[in-house]
Amino acid sequence: MNRPIKNLIILSLALAVATAGGWYWYSSAKEAQAKVPWNAARISDIVNGMGNVANADLSDFGSLNEISDVFRDVGGDNATMGDMATWLDAFGQMGGGVEDLLDGNYRSIGDVVTGLGQITDLGGATDMLNSLGGLGANIDDILGDGIGFQNGADLIANLGEMTNLTGSADIIRSFGDLGANVETLFNGGVSFDSIGDLFGSLDEISDYESVQNLFNRFKDDGGSWDDFVTNVANDDTDVGTIITNQTVTSEELGPPGTGDGSQTQPRPSETRTGVGTEVGQTSQEAKQKLEKERKQDEQKCKAQSGGGKGSFLGDASKIFNAVNGFSESQLIDIGFDSASNMLFKGGSWSGTAINAVSSATGLDVGRVTELAGKIPGVSKVLEKIPGAGAVTGALGIGTSYVPVQEQDGDLLSVTDDTNQLTGEIKDLQVQICTHLKTIKRVQLNIEDKEFIGDVKAREEVAKRLKESQKQTLQLAKEGRTRADGTDGASFTPTVEENVKEKAENASKVTATKVGNSGSAFAPKLATFLEQEKKQSTFENRIASDIAENQFEEFTDPKKSRELNYKSWTRMFLDVSDPQNNPSGSALMALEESYAAKAKAGAGAIIDIVAGGGFVSKTECVEEDEDGNCVKEKVTTPGSVINRAVGDATQIDNQLTLTADEASDLSGVEEPGIGEVETLEPSKNTTNTGGPGGGGAGGGSGPGGNFELSDLADLFTNGDLSALFDLFGSDSAGNGGNFGGFSLRDILDYLNRGGNIGDLDLPPSLTFKLTGPTLEQIYEGRPNVGTISWKAQNADKCVARNNWLSSSLIPNRVESVKTTNQTLETSGSLITYLPLTFDLRLERTRGNQTVVIPFATSTSAALTQQVTSITLNNSEVAVGDHFSLVAKVGLSDEAKVTIETNVASAGAVNSLLGSALTSLSSSSAAGQEFGKYRITFTTNESGTAFITITADPIYSIRCTGNGRNTDKTVTVSRGS
Amino acid sequence: MAISLPSKRFWIFAIILIVVVVFGLWWLGRSEKAPVESGSIITATELTPEEKIINVQTLIIDRLSTARGLEEFDYASIPDDEVRVGTQTTENRESVSTYAALMTQALASYNQKQENEAKIMVDALDTRDQAKVLSLLSARTMYQGIVVKLESISVPPSALAIHTLMITSLKQMIYLLEPMSQILDEPVLALQASEAYLEANTQFFLTLNALNQYFREQNLQFSDDNQIKATF
Numbered sequence A: 001m002n003r004p005i006k007n008l009i010i011l012s013l014a015l016a017v018a019t020a021g022g023w024y025w026y027s028s029a030k031e032a033q034a035k036v037p038w039n040a041a042r043i044s045d046i047v048n049g050m051g052n053v054a055n056a057d058l059s060d061f062g063s064l065n066e067i068s069d070v071f072r073d074v075g076g077d078n079a080t081m082g083d084m085a086t087w088l089d090a091f092g093q094m095g096g097g098v099e100d101l102l103d104g105n106y107r108s109i110g111d112v113v114t115g116l117g118q119i120t121d122l123g124g125a126t127d128m129l130n131s132l133g134g135l136g137a138n139i140d141d142i143l144g145d146g147i148g149f150q151n152g153a154d155l156i157a158n159l160g161e162m163t164n165l166t167g168s169a170d171i172i173r174s175f176g177d178l179g180a181n182v183e184t185l186f187n188g189g190v191s192f193d194s195i196g197d198l199f200g201s202l203d204e205i206s207d208y209e210s211v212q213n214l215f216n217r218f219k220d221d222g223g224s225w226d227d228f229v230t231n232v233a234n235d236d237t238d239v240g241t242i243i244t245n246q247t248v249t250s251e252e253l254g255p256p257g258t259g260d261g262s263q264t265q266p267r268p269s270e271t272r273t274g275v276g277t278e279v280g281q282t283s284q285e286a287k288q289k290l291e292k293e294r295k296q297d298e299q300k301c302k303a304q305s306g307g308g309k310g311s312f313l314g315d316a317s318k319i320f321n322a323v324n325g326f327s328e329s330q331l332i333d334i335g336f337d338s339a340s341n342m343l344f345k346g347g348s349w350s351g352t353a354i355n356a357v358s359s360a361t362g363l364d365v366g367r368v369t370e371l372a373g374k375i376p377g378v379s380k381v382l383e384k385i386p387g388a389g390a391v392t393g394a395l396g397i398g399t400s401y402v403p404v405q406e407q408d409g410d411l412l413s414v415t416d417d418t419n420q421l422t423g424e425i426k427d428l429q430v431q432i433c434t435h436l437k438t439i440k441r442v443q444l445n446i447e448d449k450e451f452i453g454d455v456k457a458r459e460e461v462a463k464r465l466k467e468s469q470k471q472t473l474q475l476a477k478e479g480r481t482r483a484d485g486t487d488g489a490s491f492t493p494t495v496e497e498n499v500k501e502k503a504e505n506a507s508k509v510t511a512t513k514v515g516n517s518g519s520a521f522a523p524k525l526a527t528f529l530e531q532e533k534k535q536s537t538f539e540n541r542i543a544s545d546i547a548e549n550q551f552e553e554f555t556d557p558k559k560s561r562e563l564n565y566k567s568w569t570r571m572f573l574d575v576s577d578p579q580n581n582p583s584g585s586a587l588m589a590l591e592e593s594y595a596a597k598a599k600a601g602a603g604a605i606i607d608i609v610a611g612g613g614f615v616s617k618t619e620c621v622e623e624d625e626d627g628n629c630v631k632e633k634v635t636t637p638g639s640v641i642n643r644a645v646g647d648a649t650q651i652d653n654q655l656t657l658t659a660d661e662a663s664d665l666s667g668v669e670e671p672g673i674g675e676v677e678t679l680e681p682s683k684n685t686t687n688t689g690g691p692g693g694g695g696a697g698g699g700s701g702p703g704g705n706f707e708l709s710d711l712a713d714l715f716t717n718g719d720l721s722a723l724f725d726l727f728g729s730d731s732a733g734n735g736g737n738f739g740g741f742s743l744r745d746i747l748d749y750l751n752r753g754g755n756i757g758d759l760d761l762p763p764s765l766t767f768k769l770t771g772p773t774l775e776q777i778y779e780g781r782p783n784v785g786t787i788s789w790k791a792q793n794a795d796k797c798v799a800r801n802n803w804l805s806s807s808l809i810p811n812r813v814e815s816v817k818t819t820n821q822t823l824e825t826s827g828s829l830i831t832y833l834p835l836t837f838d839l840r841l842e843r844t845r846g847n848q849t850v851v852i853p854f855a856t857s858t859s860a861a862l863t864q865q866v867t868s869i870t871l872n873n874s875e876v877a878v879g880d881h882f883s884l885v886a887k888v889g890l891s892d893e894a895k896v897t898i899e900t901n902v903a904s905a906g907a908v909n910s911l912l913g914s915a916l917t918s919l920s921s922s923s924a925a926g927q928e929f930g931k932y933r934i935t936f937t938t939n940e941s942g943t944a945f946i947t948i949t950a951d952p953i954y955s956i957r958c959t960g961n962g963r964n965t966d967k968t969v970t971v972s973r974g975s
Numbered sequence B: 001m002a003i004s005l006p007s008k009r010f011w012i013f014a015i016i017l018i019v020v021v022v023f024g025l026w027w028l029g030r031s032e033k034a035p036v037e038s039g040s041i042i043t044a045t046e047l048t049p050e051e052k053i054i055n056v057q058t059l060i061i062d063r064l065s066t067a068r069g070l071e072e073f074d075y076a077s078i079p080d081d082e083v084r085v086g087t088q089t090t091e092n093r094e095s096v097s098t099y100a101a102l103m104t105q106a107l108a109s110y111n112q113k114q115e116n117e118a119k120i121m122v123d124a125l126d127t128r129d130q131a132k133v134l135s136l137l138s139a140r141t142m143y144q145g146i147v148v149k150l151e152s153i154s155v156p157p158s159a160l161a162i163h164t165l166m167i168t169s170l171k172q173m174i175y176l177l178e179p180m181s182q183i184l185d186e187p188v189l190a191l192q193a194s195e196a197y198l199e200a201n202t203q204f205f206l207t208l209n210a211l212n213q214y215f216r217e218q219n220l221q222f223s224d225d226n227q228i229k230a231t232f
Helices: A003-035 A042-049 A064-075 A084-093 A098-102 A109-115 A125-134 A139-143 A152-160 A168-177 A182-186 A195-201 A208-220 A225-234 A239-245 A283-305 A310-325 A328-333 A351-361 A365-372 A388-395 A418-478 A495-515 A522-534 A538-542 A548-555 A557-562 A565-576 A582-610 A638-648 A651-658 A674-678 A708-716 A720-727 A743-752 A774-778 A905-918 A924-929 B008-030 B049-066 B093-112 B117-127 B130-151 B157-180 B187-217
Strands: A412-415 A617-623 A629-636 A764-770 A784-792 A796-799 A803-806 A813-817 A826-832 A839-845 A848-851 A854-858 A865-871 A881-888 A892-899 A933-938 A944-949 A953-960 A963-970 B228-230
Touching (some): A418 B117, A418 B187, A495 A522, A764 A953, A764 A963, A813 A826, A881 A924, A892 A905, B049 B117, B049 B187, B093 B187, B157 B187
Parallel strands (some): A412 B228
Antiparallel strands (some): A803 A813, A839 A881, A881 A892, A933 A944
């Protein structure tokens, strides 16, 4: 045999051996895998392989290390051992309880952790604690006396070796899920010996977020800054050190603090909810707050969904299958009614039943009892099905709804892994719960902002404005110290007085300067100036030094000759002075008159210039004997009136700028200078449209009850919007010139001055109707109208008519407010449109009743239905009964019936009209038909027409001080 | 005849080959294919939590600014009507087999089920996606079809409890899908309904498993084509 052939043969043999050996190894590996599957459930398989836990004597194991050794031997290496949660879940599925795990067999949970410590993929603390929770452990089991951890530090220390420990917040949260609260964590000897212990144990966790979460959790569980400080102080722990080391400021714990723990008041953000409701809150803070609240929502939802409920899954499944497996006779034997009737309700299983199920499932009695006691009331039907109630009940109401442990059967091909599915469902529940909480919170925030925050803000703004106004007006009235040292108005009472005041002051200063000068005649000059000052007045200057008879005697030649030279010379000199002779005095008087006019004119010009064309409002403070005002003072400078009027003319522009939605522009003129040109308010305050398109209806004004003084009061009070609101329209709906008074009238009135403080004003009423435009409705917004009203100085308000809205029942109109129904002085409500109804005309002839044909349409503005009925003479016979029938509620009817004695459609119309008129408004039919506007017409050929509609017209009357203010709005949306 | 042994180089080659083959086969046995993903009810939503909350807030603000308050779900409204199905007069292996065949037909459309409807609804809310809402209505139609078929089946007395519960659960799911489909208009109503839906869905899933167990105990065999993909 040549060498190549030999080599080939040997190679073949070697390959055969290798193949056989390889196959052996392959099979061995497969076999090993069968024992220790490589999927997530391999530990449970191992545990299952150990047999029913009821028969497994765990005390055979000295410690968990021994079990771990067994697992290691079987599994081959530590890396295949799975995570802690899986192990504990499997333990639970065997029926193991927390007592089994922690009592007796294991000295402490520290043993558990230590024993499993070498398993590198040991789950995190959260997983383990959740699993313990799933086994029924509560916080006392874990932290309580003698069972598990000696204290919190023990727990943390034991958990510290877990490389994927996610943070203290997770641990604390897990504690919370197990029912722990702040007291449990921080008080007494149950858990952490001290807060220092806690923080010391958590030293290794240095990331800010974790500590932040810890504090958040601390707060969520009811912890306050005081709790924190008290606990720390009791430990002699330095708060500052903790906070500094953990890079957390005291801000994170809630109250604004100095870091010394002296602050005990909560921050505003901790005492109030609602975005934007906090004074001084920035948008960034609001965003952070929202995010924080969202996280809190999520945490709460996670807590609600329960941790490790997957362990319930297996138990529930067992019970479900076990009970289904019982025969009917067995069920009766063990105390159930029957398989098809109520098997168990509300956890009222008999002891026999529980024992039977316990025996069949391998679950201990306590476990079965626990699950049987959780039957939810919601699953009414499940209660009728053997076992099903228990299964669902095991999942708990509003907590976790998970399917049974799937069994690969012939019918079902592929099912989800239980643990994965449980987690996914839990996640879904958390999402739903979080969304619900978010929505509720947003809703509350909006309501809070709308009904509290905004109101409070407005109140605060009004209060501050009032205070500002008070101070400003005080400054205006008393803010200036006069030259004589007294307080006076910031504005001058009169130009003349001000000039005089300044001139006198200047004169005094000059006299002082002269007196102090080096002039040799200084004393005389000072006296001269003083005398000159006294003579500076017109009265002093024109005062004659001689009597009138002296002048006459001097000018009489006969008598003049009797005077001696000296007397004549003195008299001549005296008479030469203008004040001592008639012509001179006349000239002086004339000059004074001209000067006074010129001064007054100059003052007026100055006033007009200063007021920008508006003269100051003055009042007379001194009159002469003839009643002439010789002295007046300014009460309102023209410049103030100027600015107020300027603001008033810009109201439409401001409303345009501040409009939120189209309906806010109802009644608002397009920005322009109309008011500036005419000094008349805009005349478009009667809305021609309804909600949206053209705006809601305008109000009818308060009629002739109003007086000019009212307007003046409003004007001087600065309530310009109210002024123009009242200016809005007259009772006939004509906008503008209220009661014949123009704005100029008001100005004149103000200029004349008027005591307006004692007037009894009628209520000031704002009545507004807003809603979407037609376009917005077509885009999907609800077709509604929002009516709001607010009356000032009103004792009460009433609806003047039926305020109609579309009912929840299709084609029904309801009165959300009835005629004369008392309303609050402020409020709002929503009406739904269009106003559709079911109202028809029926004719009964003998035993036969027919509906007279009618046509129904909805107005283009989508506000109301219009029904038209046409009745021909040919349809009327003597003796016919005609009924107007209005459907009410689900099945009731309101009916008005007449009998005609003539075969005339017009007669029917007339009779029906009379019948409706005669209805008592307090009767049910009267109230129902009172909602509708029904018109009856007949044409020349005798054909009768009945038109029916329900009007979206809303009218209100507010009463105060014995006076009424009425307003009406109409939804008449433009197309 | 003296047999000359192969060369040293040959033995080295052979040993290496054997080692490679053995290791390869061992590795093949060791690395069994990963567990088959059996579907998931959760698909990653790419929106951040902040984006989701903004979407929800925007929806609520829009909703509250236009009309009445948010509607809430009335759990008492969930129907629990009596289910009326015909029962077989005699029960034997043949009748149970017939029942099984009819059940596989009735439940066949359940294979169309993709994501859990509650999840679809939450996604619709997060993304404000109307298309997802429509898929809820599609699922509703599918369940209605199943109910019609289930109600027409004559049921063995031994399976009556499971069969009845299955129909009841489906009817509850159908009922709840209606308010759930209003998620973009009445989010609170829909979310609260979805909580009840998860419960009803679980009931249905339980009965499906119970049915599976029932047929297993009856030693019935199903072809691959007749298997139901039980996805929650």
